[in-house]
Amino acid sequence: MTRPATAVQGETSDPAASSPQDADLSLMLMIRAFELKLLDLYGRGLLNGTTHTCLGQEYVPVAVEALLDRRDHVFSNHRGHGHYLARFRDPAGLLAEIMGREGAVCAGVGGSQHIRRDRFLSTGVQGESLPVAAGVALHLKRAEPGRLACVYVGDGTFGEGAVYEAFNIAALWGLPLLVVVENNGIAQSTPTSRHLAGSIAGRAAAFGIDHRLVETSDVTEIRRTLEPLVSRVRSRATPLVVEFVTRRLGPHSKGDDTRPARAVQDLREQDWYARCAAAFPGRFPRLDAEARAHIDAVAAEVMARAPSQWEGS
């Protein structure tokens, strides 16, 4: 549950305009601080392997996760830290996983992209999770009616045929599948306009699947809009595509941004972080400082841990 926001000087007392509430804002800021910390650690040669940050997209899982139940399954992708953190609020376990330290979620063998915990599973293989999520949705429909499978997918992944096999079966068999599209306008270095013919809405429509476009980053408004639609996924066992128009502020992975600096700057100006910093001059700096201090402490503590050991099985 989120706590009611309290108005401070210079901020509005209108609850509709005071979104996000403190708990949501703190979570978004924690995810942002976590991702910035990863880039910082890489930059200092303290982290190996690859990683894809969700800088700019943090609000998506924060909004969506509140509509889910712990018994719903979540399937995540290569850009999945925010998905994991919104569900488990466990930066230490995730950082330990990425750094291969004791206490790692998957003993350090999964790393940034391949995490399994309870009903959460991520994969770095684009499109792989769609058919798997459809299969799990079929199981849920039969064995746990009312539960759903939620799968996060990027715009570029709509070039994978597996997406359409999953759409076909989900529509045909009436599966409780919630497809959350994070359309950040780019796939690695290719703008969406150069890799996607037609539209994501049109592709959902081709299978008779409902589609909803979300253009705001206001988590309260997003939930208000999506709540009845997600309830329908559960009660009618029917698929739904929710497409977020969002922004990737960082590089594709660590330092491979091919966009002109001006284009990235334009995106930063539309960022939820900038919007909230301007809208909430009272609480924002405090919550941001708390989130950064929390992640600094987590990183120091995790880095001091011994390497993780995988027993194998």
Ligand SMILES: Cc1ncc(C[n+]2csc(CCOP(=O)(O)OP(=O)(O)O)c2C)c(N)n1
């Ligand atoms: C099957 C497969 N092909 C290629 C890749 C390499 N790859 C990783 S992410 C990515 C782009 C993904 O774009 P999008 O789906 O828009 O997600 P975003 O990175 O923008 O979040 C590519 C080509 C992969 N991981 N899996």
Ligand SMILES: [Mg+2]
């Ligand atoms: Mg993309």
